[in-house]
Amino acid sequence: MHFTQFVVLLVVFSTFFCSCSYNTPISEASYRFVQLVLSIHSSESNGNLLWLQHGVIIRGDQRRPTSFNTFNPDEYMLDDVILWDPLSVSSNLTLWCPNCLEYSGAHLPLKATRWKDGRTKCDEPRRLYGLTNNILLVSRVYVCDRRHQIIAHDPSILSQVKGLLPFPFVLFHKSGVTNELHRFIISHANAGLTISEIQTIWLQTMYDAYGSRREA
Numbered sequence: 001m002h003f004t005q006f007v008v009l010l011v012v013f014s015t016f017f018c019s020c021s022y023n024t025p026i027s028e029a030s031y032r033f034v035q036l037v038l039s040i041h042s043s044e045s046n047g048n049l050l051w052l053q054h055g056v057i058i059r060g061d062q063r064r065p066t067s068f069n070t071f072n073p074d075e076y077m078l079d080d081v082i083l084w085d086p087l088s089v090s091s092n093l094t095l096w097c098p099n100c101l102e103y104s105g106a107h108l109p110l111k112a113t114r115w116k117d118g119r120t121k122c123d124e125p126r127r128l129y130g131l132t133n134n135i136l137l138v139s140r141v142y143v144c145d146r147r148h149q150i151i152a153h154d155p156s157i158l159s160q161v162k163g164l165l166p167f168p169f170v171l172f173h174k175s176g177v178t179n180e181l182h183r184f185i186i187s188h189a190n191a192g193l194t195i196s197e198i199q200t201i202w203l204q205t206m207y208d209a210y211g212s213r214r215e216a
């Protein structure tokens with residue numbers, strides 16, 4: 001595929017995904033799932049569980065084995081979750097405050113604070129689109145000693161960890177997709193399908209996956 005085709009494809013999809021993202025609010029059940037994931041993650045004995053690691057897609061289906069509450073029928077519609085906290089990956093990794101660097105040339109290290117976990121309107125997780133389900137990108141908020149705050153998926157943070165960590169997503173201006181969906185789109189475009197045809201196959205894939213979760 002030519003580079004220009006690739007750019008056109010991304011622009012079309014980013015417009016499509018942006019228009020979707022304003023129309024579909026994040027459900028209460030998904031917020032509860034985020035809180036459940038974070039509460040398990042924050043307990044010392046569970047913080048190292050592989051399925052709860054930074055950058056792993058935590059499937060909404062996992063609500064069931066992790067829940068002690070009565071299963072709610074609408075929970076097969078839960079969004080998947082990605083916890084995004086590059087600082088947690090290695091104690092040797094230092095991230096610098098981009099504001100301090102830009103305005104005073106000072107290297108101030110960032111420290112982790114809260115999560116973008118939907119507790120307040122200011123801390124909504126970012127919505128991503130996946131091949132078989134929607135995803136909530138629950139990023140850590142970092143802060144420097146001068147109290148600048150920055151989200152862990154901000155381009156200025158991603159540029160500091162590029163090449164050190166794999167990214168499970170591709171972010172557009174206001175929305176984004178998982179790598180899995182990104183590869184699906186590119187692969188089908190390379191095979192000669194139109195944008196409209198790819199959208200149709202993708203939506204059918206989502207619908208089929210939703211059906212499978214419902215039957216499970």
Ligand SMILES: [Zn+2]
Binds near residue numbers: 098100145147
């Ligand atoms: Zn700063």
